Amino acid sequence: MNKKEILEKFSADPQRYYNVNLFEDQGFERKSCTTCNRFFWTLDSERVKCPDHSDDTYSFIGDPPTSKRFDYTQSWKEVESFFVKNNHTSINRYPVVCRWRDDLYFTIASIVDFQRVMGSKVVFEFPANPLVVPQTCLRFKDLENVGVTGRHFSSFCMIGQHSIPNDNGYWKDECVNLDFNLLTQQFGIAKKEITFVEDVWEGGGSFGSSLEYFVRGLELGNAVFTEFQGDLSDYKTLDQRIIDMGAGLERFAWITMGTPTAYDCCFGPITEKLIQQAGIDTNSSVLVPYFTEIAKNLELYDDLSQVRKNAIKTTGLSDEQINRIITPLEGIYLIIDHIRTLIFAISDGALPSNVGGGYNLRIMLRRIVSTMGRLKLKFDLDEIIDIQIDYLKNTYPELEKTREDVKEIISIETGRYDSSKQRMQKIVSKLNKEPKVEDLITLYESDGVTPEYLKEMKVISEIPSSFYSKLSDLHQSKKQKDQVNLPLEGVADTELLFYEDDPREFDAKVLKSFENCVVLDRTAFYARGGGQEPDHGKIAGQEIVDITKHGNIVVHEIKGNVPKEGDTVSCVVDAKRRDGITKNHTSTHIINTSARSVLGSWVWQHSAFKEEDHARLDITHHSALTDEDVKKIEDAANSIIEKSIPVKIENFDRGTAEQKYGFRIYQGGVVPVKSVRIVSIGDLDIEACGGTHVANTSDVEQIKITRTKRIQDGVVRIEFVSGDSAKEFVKKKQQDSEDKEKEGKLKEQEKEKRLEQRQIAKEKIPIIAKSLLECKQGTATIDEITIEIAESGKVNFCYSTSDNYDDVFHIGLGESLCKNDPKMVYCGLFEQGEKIRVIVYAGDDISKEKSAGDIVKSISQILGGAGGGSPKFAQGGGTDKSKKEDAIKNAKSMIIE
Numbered sequence: 001m002n003k004k005e006i007l008e009k010f011s012a013d014p015q016r017y018y019n020v021n022l023f024e025d026q027g028f029e030r031k032s033c034t035t036c037n038r039f040f041w042t043l044d045s046e047r048v049k050c051p052d053h054s055d056d057t058y059s060f061i062g063d064p065p066t067s068k069r070f071d072y073t074q075s076w077k078e079v080e081s082f083f084v085k086n087n088h089t090s091i092n093r094y095p096v097v098c099r100w101r102d103d104l105y106f107t108i109a110s111i112v113d114f115q116r117v118m119g120s121k122v123v124f125e126f127p128a129n130p131l132v133v134p135q136t137c138l139r140f141k142d143l144e145n146v147g148v149t150g151r152h153f154s155s156f157c158m159i160g161q162h163s164i165p166n167d168n169g170y171w172k173d174e175c176v177n178l179d180f181n182l183l184t185q186q187f188g189i190a191k192k193e194i195t196f197v198e199d200v201w202e203g204g205g206s207f208g209s210s211l212e213y214f215v216r217g218l219e220l221g222n223a224v225f226t227e228f229q230g231d232l233s234d235y236k237t238l239d240q241r242i243i244d245m246g247a248g249l250e251r252f253a254w255i256t257m258g259t260p261t262a263y264d265c266c267f268g269p270i271t272e273k274l275i276q277q278a279g280i281d282t283n284s285s286v287l288v289p290y291f292t293e294i295a296k297n298l299e300l301y302d303d304l305s306q307v308r309k310n311a312i313k314t315t316g317l318s319d320e321q322i323n324r325i326i327t328p329l330e331g332i333y334l335i336i337d338h339i340r341t342l343i344f345a346i347s348d349g350a351l352p353s354n355v356g357g358g359y360n361l362r363i364m365l366r367r368i369v370s371t372m373g374r375l376k377l378k379f380d381l382d383e384i385i386d387i388q389i390d391y392l393k394n395t396y397p398e399l400e401k402t403r404e405d406v407k408e409i410i411s412i413e414t415g416r417y418d419s420s421k422q423r424m425q426k427i428v429s430k431l432n433k434e435p436k437v438e439d440l441i442t443l444y445e446s447d448g449v450t451p452e453y454l455k456e457m458k459v460i461s462e463i464p465s466s467f468y469s470k471l472s473d474l475h476q477s478k479k480q481k482d483q484v485n486l487p488l489e490g491v492a493d494t495e496l497l498f499y500e501d502d503p504r505e506f507d508a509k510v511l512k513s514f515e516n517c518v519v520l521d522r523t524a525f526y527a528r529g530g531g532q533e534p535d536h537g538k539i540a541g542q543e544i545v546d547i548t549k550h551g552n553i554v555v556h557e558i559k560g561n562v563p564k565e566g567d568t569v570s571c572v573v574d575a576k577r578r579d580g581i582t583k584n585h586t587s588t589h590i591i592n593t594s595a596r597s598v599l600g601s602w603v604w605q606h607s608a609f610k611e612e613d614h615a616r617l618d619i620t621h622h623s624a625l626t627d628e629d630v631k632k633i634e635d636a637a638n639s640i641i642e643k644s645i646p647v648k649i650e651n652f653d654r655g656t657a658e659q660k661y662g663f664r665i666y667q668g669g670v671v672p673v674k675s676v677r678i679v680s681i682g683d684l685d686i687e688a689c690g691g692t693h694v695a696n697t698s699d700v701e702q703i704k705i706t707r708t709k710r711i712q713d714g715v716v717r718i719e720f721v722s723g724d725s726a727k728e729f730v731k732k733k734q735q736d737s738e739d740k741e742k743e744g745k746l747k748e749q750e751k752e753k754r755l756e757q758r759q760i761a762k763e764k765i766p767i768i769a770k771s772l773l774e775c776k777q778g779t780a781t782i783d784e785i786t787i788e789i790a791e792s793g794k795v796n797f798c799y800s801t802s803d804n805y806d807d808v809f810h811i812g813l814g815e816s817l818c819k820n821d822p823k824m825v826y827c828g829l830f831e832q833g834e835k836i837r838v839i840v841y842a843g844d845d846i847s848k849e850k851s852a853g854d855i856v857k858s859i860s861q862i863l864g865g866a867g868g869g870s871p872k873f874a875q876g877g878g879t880d881k882s883k884k885e886d887a888i889k890n891a892k893s894m895i896i897e
Ligand SMILES: [Zn+2]
Pocket: 033, 034, 035, 036, 037, 038, 049, 050, 051, 052, 053
């Protein structure tokens, strides 16, 4: 089933699918375009072509069809007041970061606000009916068009007009009637100017007719009537039909202003300001014809550079005019557009990064910086942000709260880009041929080199039009869960006792047993889920290995004998383990809110893990945490504990919870059920969560952050402990530091003792030496040092094996003795730790005959080691302490023959 087939079928029966009361009442004529045969409805008897092929296409540029002029802000006020007057509820925009859908990073259309995925089905939840919403939508597929075409934005405001046809809502007739009146009455567009074109819509298994409405070739809106389900050959009407009318607010402003581009009337005063700063002459008469040509050519060519070339040729612009006016204008439009998108995205908690949707934000920021570099524009980004928020807050007052956060993130990210330029330069200098699209993608993906930078460096002249869409596709990762097929058909849902009085012991009936698994009619065992690890415990005396949830059925995997179906079994939950996990779970919420208050509004839970004795929380943050950050977060967390705040758990209808608390509740991801369990810690932290929690923050007792780590671009891991584990951690840390202190003290004492000994030795050496030298014959021992005067009179030998002396002493004494007696050989043997060391000195005269080196070598060998040196001084040693006396004897025999 494709759109063409549906359109053919529907257009063959216009009475049924397209004719609405308005067409009858006003006398609209249905015609077929003489160029493309498309069917359209008009009040203009002379019109023979569809809006795409009419001569008046884009003739509103420089000549708007209305007498009233509305900019972006005013246009929304007009739209809103019109619909409110007509019984619609005006609701606030939803976040641009699509927290309620697993398959989308960003909100791409107003209808997405109300879509909730339940299994394979999409259901609609409307907070009011009918309603109108100024929904900011982000779309990154056409980035290369932004700034150039006059009408492409990376984010735009979709006026969403939605209705469910029931007692409150309406269907086709009233919808088209309202849209017609909005254009004619509220905006003052002549009836004849409005053309409705027949079209169809299909997606996600449903489809329906639609009417696009155009004024002078500009599509202002598209009213989609989602009506059927199934296949063209066999379809039925949906239980819940939906009106999905989406219109571009920027285009409403543009058609009334008739400016050369939509950018000129949609960003507020910042555009004029930057144009002035850059010194561009916008009074130039070339702008209207140039951008009209661009708009027209856009329908004719796929390639943007071709569109641009043609427009330049047709309007006869000189190179000088292009360089002086058009190119810098395109740059300014791009910069303002991209910053506006970043303001919304960062305000709603997205961060530029290399992963997921964050990549789109990073690439936009790099385009901004590169464009400024290429065009040598020196703009103050903070000022642009300020002026834009001042303007946007007329429609979106919530942006005021995150003004400084937006500036902070953009400044950090800009700094990073600047510092990466040197590296990029190196990579670029190695390129030896012009890169193709695939090369560009590799360059960006693996080296962070953007095509904008390559353009800035004149490596490429144009960015290939497929670059952004290819890159976007690459990053459109869809989370896919492994499907496990268990024999659970026909098994009743498990009653979850942990959501009730949560007993630690209970009896239950076995509904199903297979392999080593068992399903009970009721359970208090918490199944693995939401980052919370499963309980442990026993079923009929058998130990539980794992617990998982499949839909609403809890499956317990056990070790040993599996009880039979129909048995009643007694169950015991491991209370200590559950207690630890529960404290850690509440702590995760406490740390999450603490981190947000310390770091900034961009902090969201990325993922979490809670075990009995440890846990971790991964948060979105731009940089690694400093010690100071960690201390502040820990202090904030512990002060929440000290405040003894009750932890409240309530169940809400999902839509009610979203309206009441906003989308911050989705910290743990999407909730695929109609009723959400809201866990709130005062008004500090409110999350949709299915986990187990303490009753009061004081039950957590203490939180201690044990480690933090930047685990990926834009994500920081916080590891922590709570309750008893935190106390143990603190105790152990204290013990460690005490031990360390003790060890330090001991070392200090040893050092002092050594110094003292050295001082004593220093004073003692001259006295001992003097006494020894006084000995003129025979043998003498003074202070454990023995001197032997050889009978031959050729050599004097002095030695000591006392451990009371260290190396400093022996060196000092040996040197002193040999200096005063050139016939002296000194030998000191002493234990040092595991070793026994030897130091030998020989006086000037004797050293020629009895070399200190030879003596040490020989002694060391006896001691089981090695050593050596010069004839006058040598040292060595070994490990065999028992050979001390043998060694001295050997020395003596070598010296005194
Ligand atoms: Zn046509």
